[in-house]
Amino acid sequence: MTRFDLTAFEQEAQEKWTHAFESNPSDKEKYYLNVAYPYPSGAMHVGHGRTYIVPDVIARFWRMRGRQVLYPMAFHVTGAPVIGISKRIGRKDEKTIKLYKDLYKVPPAVLEKFTDPLTIVKHFSDEYQRVMTSCGLSIDWRRRFTTVDPTYSKFIEWQWKHLYDVGYVIKGAHPVRYCTFDDNPVGDHDLLEGDKAEVIKFTLVMFKFEDAVIPTATLRPETIHGVTNLWVNPKTTYTRSLVDGEPWIISREAAEKLQLQDHTVIIEKDIPGIDLVDKKVSHPLCGEISILPADFVDPDMATGMVMSVPAHAPFDYIALRDLQQQGKYRNIKPIPLLRVEGYGEIPAKDTVEKAGITNQLDPRVEQLTQEIYSAEFSKGKLFEKFGGKPVRIAREDVAQEMIKKYGSAIMYEFDTRPVVCRCGNRVKVKILHDQWFLKYSDPEWKKQVSNQLKDMALVPPEVRIEFDRTVDWLKDWACTRRVGLGTRFPWDKTQLIEPLSDSTIYMAYYTIANKIREISPEKLTPEVFDYIFLGKESSNLPEKKKLDAMRQEFIYWYPYNFRFSAKDLISNHLTFQIFHHVAIFPKQYLPQGMVVFGMGLLNGAKMSSSKGNVFLLEDAVKEFGADTVRMFLMGSAEPWQDFDWRNELVLSTKKQIERFYNSIREMKDVGGEPRDIDTWLISRLQEHVERTTVALDNFQTRQALQEAYIGIDNDLKWYRRRLTENSEGSRALFSLCSTWVRLLAPFIPFTSEKLWQDLNEQGLVSFADWPITDQKLINHRIELAEELLQRTVxxxxxxxxxxxxxxxxxxxxxxxxxxxxxxxxxxxxxxxxxxxxxxxxxxxxxxxxxxxxxxxxxxxxxxxxxxxxxxxxxxxxxxxxxxxxxxxxxxxxxxxxxxxxxxxxxxxxxxxxxxxxxxxxxxxxx
RNA sequence: GCGAGGGUAGCUAAGCUUGGCCAAAGGCGUCGGACUUAAGAUCCGAUCUCGAAGGAGUCCAUGGGUUCAAAUCCCAUCCCUCGCACCA
Known part of the structure; x- marks a missing residue:
C-alpha cells in the first residue's frame, strides 16, 4: 500500500500533465477564463497563490464538465518599478539587496545581473512559471508572452491606432506633482511625505499696488465682496518679480512655483514683508484696503499673500481680532456677503467664539474653516446686492468674470503640505504640456461601458455598484510616460505607453499568442490585426493561412467568459479594460464576466513584501504540499473575502487530505451487500454533488469544499456508526469513492490523480466526467428515517x-x-x-x-x-x-x-x- | 473628506437577500476520554449560564423601532478594512 506522500503524488502527476492543459479549438463548447497577469519584480507569496489557484479550480471544474477550457498566463513587465530596483541594486542599496537576497532568495550570481531591469523580470517570470506549475495550475504555457515582446508591441500599436482613430487619444495640458530634482512627475509611491496631497485650482485675485499687482490665491473668489484687507507675513521676505513682464509682489517660493505653471518669472528684488504692512491696495470689486500683518500667512502656500474676509473666514476673523485687541485697526469691520442657514450674520465670528479660540495658531481653526467652507458652499446664498445667487454658482461666475475683466490667473497648489519626493526635494505643481490622455471622460464612451456592464456577470454582486461609480467618476487618464519599459507611443516616440494602458485587451492576444510568433514582427501591420480580430479583409496580407488559423482561434475563444482580479483593480484596470474592449471589438466579443478577489492576510496582518510580512508560495508548497496550499486557500474563505494564512490552520488542512486519502483507500475494495444505510449514503451523496456543483457554478470555493469534503465526511461518520459489527460497508462505497475523488479533483488534483489511478479508473481525473446528480438515487423516505433516528439518538x-x-x-x-x-x-x-x-x-x-x-x-x-x-x-x-x-x-x-x-x-x-x-x-x- | 464593504461566542468563520429550522454550521484552540512505555499522531466526547429528562435564561458592535416572533427588516451612533489616478 502506498503511504500518503504528497511530494510523490506531485511528481507523478506532473509527468502526466506536461502538455495536458494545452488547449486548442475543438467541437466542444469553450470556457475561457483569465487572470490579471503578474508584474514579476519579486517572488510569489501565498496571496498571489490564491489569485491564480481560484481560476485554476474553476478551470478544472469546467474541464471536467466537458468544456474546452483555456487558462493562459503572461507577464506584465511594462513600467518603471524594475528600473528603480535595478538602480538601487546597482548602487548596492542595502534594503533592496537584503530583500532580494534573503527574502526572495535570489542567488548571488543572478543578483549581480539585476543591474539590468530586463534580467529581473526575466528571472522572476521563469520563477513564476515554475512555482505556478508546482501548484498544479492547469495553464496553457504555449501562450506565454511578455509585454515588451516586439510582437506584442505591434499588437499594442494596432490597438492604439484604433483608439486614436475614434478620437479617444487626445493631447492636452495637465497639472501634475513634479520633482524638479528628478525632472519627472511623481506618483504616490515616489513620495516621502504628503502622499494624500491633492492638486487644487486657485483663483488669483489681483490687487493693484503702486505700479505692481499683489496676487492673492483663493478658493472662494465670490468673497471678494467681503474683503476688508490683505494679510502679509511680516517675518517673511517677499519678491518683486516680473511675471510674464508684469510686476507682481509674491513670496520667494511662489516665484519658483509660477515658473512651473506656464509663466516666465524674473525676480527683480526682495521686499521684506514688514515693508508691506499698512500699504494700500485696491481692487475694483472691493475698493481700497490696507495690508495688515498676520503670522498665520504661509509663504509656501500659493502666492504667500492672502485676502482677508473676516466675516466668513475664521483665520481672518481671529487675526483681525488679535490686532484690534492690541488697539489697532479698530475701524475695520467684518463685511458679510452671504447668508447661510444655521449661522448668524457673521458666521466666522459665531464659530470662533463658540469654540472659544483665542489664538490664530490654534489647530482647531483649520477645522472651523472647513466647516464654514462646506456649509456656505452647499447652503449659502449671496446677498441680493451681490446678485443673490447660491454660492456654488456664484463662485464659478465670479471666477470667470475676474479672469475676463480683472486680470485674474489660475494657480495650482497642494491642499496639504509639505509634499516631499523620495529624493528629499520639495514637490511642486507643474503644468505638463504635450501630455497625452485617454479620454475616459467621454460621455458616449462611458455610456457604452455602462451598457456593457449591465450585460456582464459580476462576482460577487456587491461590486457592481463600485464599477458603476468608477465609470461615472473616471476622468481623462494620462497615458504616456518618459521612463520605464514598454511600447513606444506612436505619436511621440520619446514617450512610452503607460502600463495600465497597454494591458487592457491582451486577453484577445492570448488567443493567438502561440501562433503569431511564427510571423516576424515587421510583417505585423495594423491590417494584419484588423483581419485577425475584426475580420477586415485587405490586399497583400502576409501568410494568409496562418492568419486564418489565428482568426479561427480568436473567434473560437472570444469573448472571454470570466476575468479574475483583486478588488483594488476595480477603480482602474478592470474598468479600463471594458473601456478598451467596447472601443475596439464588436458586441459579440465583449467581456462576459468578472470575479473580484479579497486581500490576503498573514497571521492577521496585511501581507506586504516591503514590510517582510510574507510567506512565499514556494516555501508553502515545499512545507505543506501543493494540494494542502490549494485546499487551504480555497477553503478558508470565499474568493472575494479576505483570507488569513495561519500555519497551524494549514497543517490541519493537510491532515484532512490525508484522512480523505486513507478513507478512499480503505473503502474502495469493500464488497458487502448494500442495505438501507447504503441507500441513505448514496442518496445523501446526490445532494452533496448537487450543492458542490451549484457552489462552483457561483465561484464559491469555500462553500463547495464544505459540501464536497466535510459534508461527505460527516455522512461517512454516521454511516460507519450505523454498520453492524464485522461489517465494513458495501460495494456501494466504491461508487462513493469514485464520485468523491472527482468532486475534490479541482481542489486537490495531485492526490486525486493518484487515487483515481488506485481506483483503476481510465485516464486522468483532470479530464474525467464531473459527477452528476441521479434523481433516481435520492430516497426521501430513508433519509427521513435516518433523520428521525439521529435526532432521537x-x-x-x-x-x-x-x-x-x-x-x-x-x-x-x-x-x-x-x-x-x-x-x-x-x-x-x-x-x-x-x-x-x-x-x-x-x-x-x-x-x-x-x-x-x-x-x-x-x-x-x-x-x-x-x-x-x-x-x-x-x-x-x-x-x-x-x-x-x-x-x-x-x-x-x-x-x-x-x-x-x-x-x-x-x-x-x-x-x-x-x-x-x-x-x-x-x-x-x- | 468622498466612494465601497464589514463588525456574530476564546480565535476564525457560516447565517443575514427570502424574519420563526439560531444557543447560532465548520475549522482552530482548550478540557476530558480511548489508543500508546511516553510523546506525537489518530479517534471519540465536551466547550455562554443554569438544570437529576430532551428544557429554560441571556446573547450575534451600541441604542432605539417594526412584529405574535429579529443575528436577520427600519432608524441613529460608534469602530474597522479597501479605493480615490500618472501606480503595478
Whole structure:
C-alpha cells in the first residue's frame, strides 16, 4: 500500500500533465477564463497563490464538465518599478539587496545581473512559471508572452491606432506633482511625505499696488465682496518679480512655483514683508484696503499673500481680532456677503467664539474653516446686492468674470503640505504640456461601458455598484510616460505607453499568442490585426493561412467568459479594460464576466513584501504540499473575502487530505451487500454533488469544499456508526469513492490523480466526467428515517448526560395517531395560528379538549424548529415511526448497551409518555 | 473628506437577500476520554449560564423601532478594512 506522500503524488502527476492543459479549438463548447497577469519584480507569496489557484479550480471544474477550457498566463513587465530596483541594486542599496537576497532568495550570481531591469523580470517570470506549475495550475504555457515582446508591441500599436482613430487619444495640458530634482512627475509611491496631497485650482485675485499687482490665491473668489484687507507675513521676505513682464509682489517660493505653471518669472528684488504692512491696495470689486500683518500667512502656500474676509473666514476673523485687541485697526469691520442657514450674520465670528479660540495658531481653526467652507458652499446664498445667487454658482461666475475683466490667473497648489519626493526635494505643481490622455471622460464612451456592464456577470454582486461609480467618476487618464519599459507611443516616440494602458485587451492576444510568433514582427501591420480580430479583409496580407488559423482561434475563444482580479483593480484596470474592449471589438466579443478577489492576510496582518510580512508560495508548497496550499486557500474563505494564512490552520488542512486519502483507500475494495444505510449514503451523496456543483457554478470555493469534503465526511461518520459489527460497508462505497475523488479533483488534483489511478479508473481525473446528480438515487423516505433516528439518538444522549443514572433499559414511546393529524394539519396550514380552529372543527378532536390545544402548541413549536423540507416530507409522505425504530433496535441497543422497547404513548402509565410528538417520541430511561 | 464593504461566542468563520429550522454550521484552540512505555499522531466526547429528562435564561458592535416572533427588516451612533489616478 502506498503511504500518503504528497511530494510523490506531485511528481507523478506532473509527468502526466506536461502538455495536458494545452488547449486548442475543438467541437466542444469553450470556457475561457483569465487572470490579471503578474508584474514579476519579486517572488510569489501565498496571496498571489490564491489569485491564480481560484481560476485554476474553476478551470478544472469546467474541464471536467466537458468544456474546452483555456487558462493562459503572461507577464506584465511594462513600467518603471524594475528600473528603480535595478538602480538601487546597482548602487548596492542595502534594503533592496537584503530583500532580494534573503527574502526572495535570489542567488548571488543572478543578483549581480539585476543591474539590468530586463534580467529581473526575466528571472522572476521563469520563477513564476515554475512555482505556478508546482501548484498544479492547469495553464496553457504555449501562450506565454511578455509585454515588451516586439510582437506584442505591434499588437499594442494596432490597438492604439484604433483608439486614436475614434478620437479617444487626445493631447492636452495637465497639472501634475513634479520633482524638479528628478525632472519627472511623481506618483504616490515616489513620495516621502504628503502622499494624500491633492492638486487644487486657485483663483488669483489681483490687487493693484503702486505700479505692481499683489496676487492673492483663493478658493472662494465670490468673497471678494467681503474683503476688508490683505494679510502679509511680516517675518517673511517677499519678491518683486516680473511675471510674464508684469510686476507682481509674491513670496520667494511662489516665484519658483509660477515658473512651473506656464509663466516666465524674473525676480527683480526682495521686499521684506514688514515693508508691506499698512500699504494700500485696491481692487475694483472691493475698493481700497490696507495690508495688515498676520503670522498665520504661509509663504509656501500659493502666492504667500492672502485676502482677508473676516466675516466668513475664521483665520481672518481671529487675526483681525488679535490686532484690534492690541488697539489697532479698530475701524475695520467684518463685511458679510452671504447668508447661510444655521449661522448668524457673521458666521466666522459665531464659530470662533463658540469654540472659544483665542489664538490664530490654534489647530482647531483649520477645522472651523472647513466647516464654514462646506456649509456656505452647499447652503449659502449671496446677498441680493451681490446678485443673490447660491454660492456654488456664484463662485464659478465670479471666477470667470475676474479672469475676463480683472486680470485674474489660475494657480495650482497642494491642499496639504509639505509634499516631499523620495529624493528629499520639495514637490511642486507643474503644468505638463504635450501630455497625452485617454479620454475616459467621454460621455458616449462611458455610456457604452455602462451598457456593457449591465450585460456582464459580476462576482460577487456587491461590486457592481463600485464599477458603476468608477465609470461615472473616471476622468481623462494620462497615458504616456518618459521612463520605464514598454511600447513606444506612436505619436511621440520619446514617450512610452503607460502600463495600465497597454494591458487592457491582451486577453484577445492570448488567443493567438502561440501562433503569431511564427510571423516576424515587421510583417505585423495594423491590417494584419484588423483581419485577425475584426475580420477586415485587405490586399497583400502576409501568410494568409496562418492568419486564418489565428482568426479561427480568436473567434473560437472570444469573448472571454470570466476575468479574475483583486478588488483594488476595480477603480482602474478592470474598468479600463471594458473601456478598451467596447472601443475596439464588436458586441459579440465583449467581456462576459468578472470575479473580484479579497486581500490576503498573514497571521492577521496585511501581507506586504516591503514590510517582510510574507510567506512565499514556494516555501508553502515545499512545507505543506501543493494540494494542502490549494485546499487551504480555497477553503478558508470565499474568493472575494479576505483570507488569513495561519500555519497551524494549514497543517490541519493537510491532515484532512490525508484522512480523505486513507478513507478512499480503505473503502474502495469493500464488497458487502448494500442495505438501507447504503441507500441513505448514496442518496445523501446526490445532494452533496448537487450543492458542490451549484457552489462552483457561483465561484464559491469555500462553500463547495464544505459540501464536497466535510459534508461527505460527516455522512461517512454516521454511516460507519450505523454498520453492524464485522461489517465494513458495501460495494456501494466504491461508487462513493469514485464520485468523491472527482468532486475534490479541482481542489486537490495531485492526490486525486493518484487515487483515481488506485481506483483503476481510465485516464486522468483532470479530464474525467464531473459527477452528476441521479434523481433516481435520492430516497426521501430513508433519509427521513435516518433523520428521525439521529435526532432521537441525540436526545437520548443529552438526557443521559443530564440525569447521571446508569440506565437499565430505554423505552421509545410513540405519539398517537391523532397527534399526527394535528401535526399534519398545522404543517399544511398557510397560517399556522389559525390551524387550531381547523382542527377543532373535528368532533373527536373537540372531545379531547385541552389535550388537543396543548398538543397543537407543541406541534407548532416543533414545526418551527424543524427544517421546512423535513416538515413537508412528514406532512406529505408520513413516517412509520414504529417500523423505523423496530428496524434500528439492534443499532440502538449496540449504541447504548441496554435493551430498547418501542411502545405507544397512548395508554402508557409513564408520566413522560404524554410528551410524545410526531417525529419526537417520548424517551423513558429507567 | 468622498466612494465601497464589514463588525456574530476564546480565535476564525457560516447565517443575514427570502424574519420563526439560531444557543447560532465548520475549522482552530482548550478540557476530558480511548489508543500508546511516553510523546506525537489518530479517534471519540465536551466547550455562554443554569438544570437529576430532551428544557429554560441571556446573547450575534451600541441604542432605539417594526412584529405574535429579529443575528436577520427600519432608524441613529460608534469602530474597522479597501479605493480615490500618472501606480503595478
Amino acid at each position: 441525540e436526545d437520548i444522549e443529552s438526557i443521559k448526560k443530564l440525569i447521571q443514572i446508569i440506565p437499565k433499559s430505554i423505552i421509545i414511546s410513540l405519539a398517537p395517531e391523532w397527534k399526527h393529524e394535528v401535526f399534519t394539519t398545522i404543517a399544511r396550514a398557510p397560517d399556522k395560528n389559525l390551524a387550531i380552529r381547523e382542527i377543532m372543527k373535528n368532533d373527536t378532536m373537540r372531545k379531547r379538549g385541552k389535550e388537543v390545544t396543548d398538543a397543537a402548541k407543541q406541534c407548532t413549536n416543533l414545526i418551527h424548529r424543524l427544517p421546512p423540507q423535513i416538515v413537508d416530507l412528514i406532512a406529505t409522505e408520513g413516517v412509520n415511526e414504529r417500523a423505523i425504530f423496530e428496524q434500528a433496535k439492534d443499532f440502538l441497543e449496540k449504541e447504548f448497551g441496554v435493551p430498547f422497547h418501542i411502545t405507544d404513548s397512548e395508554g402508557s402509565s409513564h408520566t413522560k409518555a404524554v410528551t410524545a410528538l410526531p417525529f419526537k417520541p417520548a424517551i423513558i430511561i429507567e
